[in-house]
Amino acid sequence: MNTQTNIYLVGLMGAGKTTIGRQLAKRLERNFYDSDHEIVARTGVPIPTIFEIEGEDGFRKREQQTIAELSTMSNIVMATGGGAVLSAENRRCLRESGWVVYLNVPPLMLYQRTRNDRNRPLLQVEDPLARLEALHAERDPLYRETASLVVEGGQLVAAGVVQHLLREFGRLCSKT
Numbered sequence: 729m730n731t732q733t734n735i736y737l738v739g740l741m742g743a744g745k746t747t748i749g750r751q752l753a754k755r756l757e758r759n760f761y762d763s764d765h766e767i768v769a770r771t772g773v774p775i776p777t778i779f780e781i782e783g784e785d786g787f788r789k790r791e792q793q794t795i796a797e798l799s800t801m802s803n804i805v806m807a808t809g810g811g812a813v814l815s816a817e818n819r820r821c822l823r824e825s826g827w828v829v830y831l832n833v834p835p836l837m838l839y840q841r842t843r844n845d846r847n848r849p850l851l852q853v854e855d856p857l858a859r860l861e862a863l864h865a866e867r868d869p870l871y872r873e874t875a876s877l878v879v880e881g882g883q884l885v886a887a888g889v890v891q892h893l894l895r896e897f898g899r900l901c902s903k904t
């Protein structure tokens with residue numbers, strides 16, 4: 729592992745990928761990217777609008793294109809969207825071009841963090857907690873398959889997770 733290796737964050741909606749990724753990039757003095765923010769910047773419309781007009785499939789195509797492009801850079805921190813790992817191509821791309829961290833947070837906590845947010849179309853359902861539980865069951869194996877490190881992120885404040893990641897990354901870089 730070299731000190732320029734990209735760092736990618738994966739995990740469900742509300743796991744803290746965007747929050748922690750931004751803080752981690754700042755501490756490492758790296759550029760921060762969020763695949764969702766990039767898609768919004770490129771299309772000029774919010775994510776729920778992309779889902780309305782193009783459906784989830786349309787969004788996934790844009791997500792794959794964006795992740796493929798961003799991953800060609802080096803020395804970046806990137807927060808992915810929670811569904812990025814659904815694509816085998818994304819899983820391969822992330823694994824092969826960087827250090828992938830899975831932030832694993834229990835569905836109940838994800839629900840508490842996201843319940844007032846209208847910007848996640850997949851959670852605009854009658855029972856968002858049940859949806860998060862189903863998504864966790866479906867995606868947890870994919871996150872684990874993709875990641876080199878799993879962080880149980882439920883108990884720690886964001887700054888605590890950042891500290892942990894800085895230590896782990898430093899340890900890996902000093903090994904090689």
Ligand SMILES: Nc1ncnc2c1ncn2[C@@H]1O[C@H](COP(=O)(O)OP(=O)(O)O)[C@@H](O)[C@H]1O
Nearest residue numbers: 740741742743744745746747748841884885886
């Ligand atoms: N470790 C944490 N502890 C408590 N709240 C957090 C933590 N990480 C993120 N949050 C909060 O949870 C919400 C969702 O975080 P966000 O970074 O947008 O998640 P993601 O990008 O994984 O969907 C935000 O309100 C954020 O402040």
Ligand SMILES: O=C(O)C1=C[C@@H](OP(=O)(O)O)[C@@H](O)[C@H](O)C1
Nearest residue numbers: 740741742764809810811848849
């Ligand atoms: O889990 C998902 O399928 C999604 C997660 C969202 O990103 P966050 O994980 O940052 O909320 C965003 O990409 C989109 O709403 C779909």
Ligand SMILES: [Mg+2]
Nearest residue numbers: 745746764807
């Ligand atoms: Mg996010």
